[in-house]
Amino acid sequence: MSKPPGQAGAMEANGLVSAHAQGSGLQQVPQLSPGGGGKATPPSKQGKKSAPLERNTDEYRMRRERNNMAVKKSRLKSKQKAQDTLQRVNQLKEENERLEAKIKLLTKELSVLKDLFLEHAHNLADNVQPPSSTGTTESAATTIQDGAGQ
Template structure:
């Protein structure tokens, strides 16, 4: 008893396939090992040609049917297509990776900006607060004035009009 097919879990029986890569005569395209080592030896392997395939039955090219427009594994077309696809895959992956990286960076930038904005908000809030307080003072002032109209230029005891310091708020940015 073994596990029977579950659903996602694999244990898949691979289909096998793996092919030995056949060398391509001209390594022009992408044969350079970027950082790793990959070398393909153009070598044919004795796979028991036409005959003994071993059971599988289809291990051989002999079938007389070989169209170039068909899926042939050993066809030139095939190899070419594969190579193209490989290239595309590579490109795609590169882009994907780059994108992820960019996204990460964007997060950082946004975070930074966020902090800046928050700081600014804090500052503005402070300024506002100061101004409001000042305002209240003045209001009191006026009130006093109104309250004691007879006392002309006299008396503001608790009056400190130091508004000059608060007015210089330069909010520069962006």
């Protein structure tokens, strides 16, 4: 297949089309992955996978050192996050215990106040004279007794 000069885009062996900037000022288009999943690989990730490095090269050693530092940093961060979570759990447990103790205290106080209120209400009911209907009955009973004794 031949392509005219200046045209960006070519048919690849796997049937996928990619655009190449060949002096035409076009940006690189993400290339579809060969698996056919429809996911595009961003241009920054394309070409990153190269042949494995030889173990004795400086570049290999530098990459290993950077990777080891990144792993150490990640593990420290993970450990710190676990410690922070554990500390937060302990704080919440202590707060929960304090709140439960406060609930018990307030429940006890409510019970005492209820008892006092009911006792006071009962005493008031005993000391209050009944309304006028009871008073009329008493005066009528007294009148009847007076009349019977005559």
